Amino acid sequence: MTRILVLLALLVLALPAAAQSPAAAPPPAAPAMAPTAAPNAVEAALPGITAGHAAALGAGMFVGAMAGSALINGGAVAALxxxxxxxxxxxxxxxxxxxxxx
Known part of the structure; x- marks a missing residue:
């Protein structure tokens, strides 16, 4: 019970700090022709990830979490x-x- 109260107290202290916003400065005006990220820059950031690769990773992660949860008797650690x-x-x-x- 003490742990829960300490956690709630820490959350109450953090909420006002999270709610503060910076000074009300107007947003900078966007130029007429805003440059977009070049495809080469995106490919350099993610060299081996394609849409199919991401789909395979997501499907494997979902099926693995479901199987882990079912085979190891449930729980967050089993899903992880x-x-x-x-x-x-x-x-x-x-x-x-x-x-x-x-």
Missing amino acids: VGAAAGLTIGHWYWTERPDETD
Whole structure:
């Protein structure tokens, strides 16, 4: 009970600080032709992630979390372990699958 009260007290102290906003300065005017991020800059930031790779990672993470929760008798730790395993399997499948264009 003491832990819960201490946690709530810390949250009450943090809420006013989170609610403060910076000085009311007008937002800077956007130029007429705002530059967009070049595709090369995006590709440099995420070199090996494609839409299919992200889908494989997400599907593996979801199925792993569900299987971990079911097989290890539920709980957040079980879901976390299953999600990590599913993420690993999804990444392995995406990197080792045969490419149709070869």
